[in-house]
Amino acid sequence: MTKIQVYNTMTQRKEEFVPREPGKMSVYVCGVTPYSDTHLGHARPSVIWDVIKRFFRMMGYETYHVQNFTDVDDKIIQRSFDEDVPALEISKRYIAEYLASMDALGVERADLYPKVSEHMDEIIGLVEKLVETDHAYSANGDVFFSVASFPEYGKLSKQKLEELRQGTRFEVDPAKRDAVDFALWKSAKPGEPAWESPWGEGRPGWHIECSAMSLKYLGEAFDFHGGGNDLIFPHHENEIAQSEAATGCALARYWVHNGMLNLKDAKMSKSIGNVISVKELTRRYPKELLRFYLLSTHYRSALEFYDGKLEEVSKGWTRLNDAYRALQDDLKHAVTGDSSLDRETLEVLERLEADLVSALADDFNTAMAFGVLFELVREINGYKHRQGRSEDVLKKASDILQRFAGGVFGVLQETQVQDDSLAESLLDLLLGLRQELRKQKNFALSDQIRDQLADLGVTIEDTPQGPRWKV
RNA sequence: GGCGGCAUAGCCAAGUGGUAAGGCAGAGCUCUGCAAAAGCUCCAUUCCCCGGUUCGAAUCUGGGUGCCGCCUCCA
Numbered sequence: 001m002t003k004i005q006v007y008n009t010m011t012q013r014k015e016e017f018v019p020r021e022p023g024k025m026s027v028y029v030c031g032v033t034p035y036s037d038t039h040l041g042h043a044r045p046s047v048i049w050d051v052i053k054r055f056f057r058m059m060g061y062e063t064y065h066v067q068n069f070t071d072v073d074d075k076i077i078q079r080s081f082d083e084d085v086p087a088l089e090i091s092k093r094y095i096a097e098y099l100a101s102m103d104a105l106g107v108e109r110a111d112l113y114p115k116v117s118e119h120m121d122e123i124i125g126l127v128e129k130l131v132e133t134d135h136a137y138s139a140n141g142d143v144f145f146s147v148a149s150f151p152e153y154g155k156l157s158k159q160k161l162e163e164l165r166q167g168t169r170f171e172v173d174p175a176k177r178d179a180v181d182f183a184l185w186k187s188a189k190p191g192e193p194a195w196e197s198p199w200g201e202g203r204p205g206w207h208i209e210c211s212a213m214s215l216k217y218l219g220e221a222f223d224f225h226g227g228g229n230d231l232i233f234p235h236h237e238n239e240i241a242q243s244e245a246a247t248g249c250a251l252a253r254y255w256v257h258n259g260m261l262n263l264k265d266a267k268m269s270k271s272i273g274n275v276i277s278v279k280e281l282t283r284r285y286p287k288e289l290l291r292f293y294l295l296s297t298h299y300r301s302a303l304e305f306y307d308g309k310l311e312e313v314s315k316g317w318t319r320l321n322d323a324y325r326a327l328q329d330d331l332k333h334a335v336t337g338d339s340s341l342d343r344e345t346l347e348v349l350e351r352l353e354a355d356l357v358s359a360l361a362d363d364f365n366t367a368m369a370f371g372v373l374f375e376l377v378r379e380i381n382g383y384k385h386r387q388g389r390s391e392d393v394l395k396k397a398s399d400i401l402q403r404f405a406g407g408v409f410g411v412l413q414e415t416q417v418q419d420d421s422l423a424e425s426l427l428d429l430l431l432g433l434r435q436e437l438r439k440q441k442n443f444a445l446s447d448q449i450r451d452q453l454a455d456l457g458v459t460i461e462d463t464p465q466g467p468r469w470k471v
Numbered sequence: 472g473g474c475g476g477c478a479u480a481g482c483c484a485a486g487u488g489g490u491a492a493g494g495c496a497g498a499g500c501u502c503u504g505c506a507a508a509a510g511c512u513c514c515a516u517u518c519c520c521c522g523g524u525u526c527g528a529a530u531c532u533g534g535g536u537g538c539c540g541c542c543u544c545c546a
Contacts, residue, residue: 032545159475257546261546385510441504462508
């Protein structure tokens with residue numbers, strides 16, 4: 001079986017992936033706080049994990065993906081005050097918006113989307129356990145995690161406790177015993193959503209929900225914990241402290257963090273206000289192009305977005321799609337053959353297929369895989385240029401594109417008009433007439449037809465095998 | 472200030488010890504009624520700078536410089 005290498009933030013190097021259970025892959029991805037529209041930055045980890053999951057399945061694994069919604073949060077509460085709408089209404093609205101955006105990007109749904117508001121018992125239970133074992137203490141209705149009680153604190157983000165204490169920028173809550181301690185439970189202020197607890201009415205702190213829900217649904221030491229690299233500290237560091245202090249077991253086996261999506265060299269973030277909404281983008285561009293763009297850079301690198309970027313990217317993406325589309329046409333005229341050209345091409349295709357698997361098995365290197373995809377495009381186009389028409393060869397190329405570009409990356413655009421047979425018939429009729437005109441050398445009229453179809457968005461290409469059109 | 476990361480052609484982007492993938496743009500050619508598409512050829516003696524290790528470094532190492540992220544909510 002192909003060995004899969006994964007970069008683990010914890011060890012800061014690539015490691016061979018060894019699943020907790022043979023043949024199974026489990027992942028917890030930190031999801032969004034639903035209080036405003038989903039932006040492109042959120043789409044990046046979603047699309048990346050979508051591809052990683054599809055790849056694992058291609059490699060014969062069963063995948064199980066849990067992704068939370070942090071639907072109890074300061075900003076949701078703020079928004080609820082602003083709009084005078086219950087907090088859970090706000091989160092419900094934006095959860096639906098998030099899921100709709102992901103659907104529009106062709107992102108497969110997670111197996112489970114647990115919400116904080118529905119897991120208070122688990123959260124309270126975990127906090128109680130931490131209090132009982134002296135990893136946490138309560139003070140005036142708040143409960144804090146005692147960082148000093150967890151000697152490994154800082155192991156993920158490589159922070160030293162002393163530096164963190166000195167680096168505290170904001171004034172420290174006097175109820176804390178140590179400036180670096182963080183809240184597990186916050187007492188309710190008037191008007192805020194609150195739940196009953198042994199420490200009075202309140203709500204969970206930011207990090208505890210992921211510890212409680214990942215433990216409930218994935219258990220101890222599940223395979224992957226994912227999220228943006230902006231979550232490494234404090235979010236994931238604190239999750240580790242809470243979970244591992246409570247269970248004595250590793251939280252996750254591999255920590256996988258994606259790079260940020262930048263806009264004009266600055267991180268796209270709601271607080272800066274430089275956001276590009278997914279809803280808007282999916283209205284203007286095909287989802288396959290958006291995915292192609294998001295996957296064109298390795299997931300750990302920063303990715304730039306700017307005006308015109310998608311137009312630049314679309315040229316290469318179109319080339320890939322055109323090659324696939326042409327292949328479908330050529331397959332209709334394919335012949336059985338076994339010439340030396342056929343055999344050589346088949347061999348190259350097999351090598352390229354293996355290269356695709358290697359690229360993905362090497363820390364999910366989608367950028368490298370795209371390079372291989374384009375080599376394949378050049379190979380098969382060259383083959384056709386040299387009059388190659390073997391069904392075996394064309395089928396093989398089409399099959400690879402379909403399984404990788406289509407199945408794993410989701411960047412192959414499905415042919416439009418497919419379901420509109422009348423339009424298709426009319427178009428064929430028109431093109432047949434135009435061929436007749438061309439035969440009679442009536443180029444003025446045939447060019448006029450081509451131009452006018454172009455105005456309607458239909459591109460005509462005259463090939464030796466006859467005219468080809470695309471929308 | 473601390474921690475993590477990045478710096479490869481006009482642009483985007485792989486490559487992490489053996490002599491620079493791929494895409495876009497650009498130049499020339501082939502095919503074509505023209506166009507489009509496609510194919511072929513060319514396009515980084517060099518990988519931010521300065522030292523070191525090595526037979527050999529974009530790749531390892533030390534030191535600079537610049538940029539990004541985190542240290543406060545954040546995918």
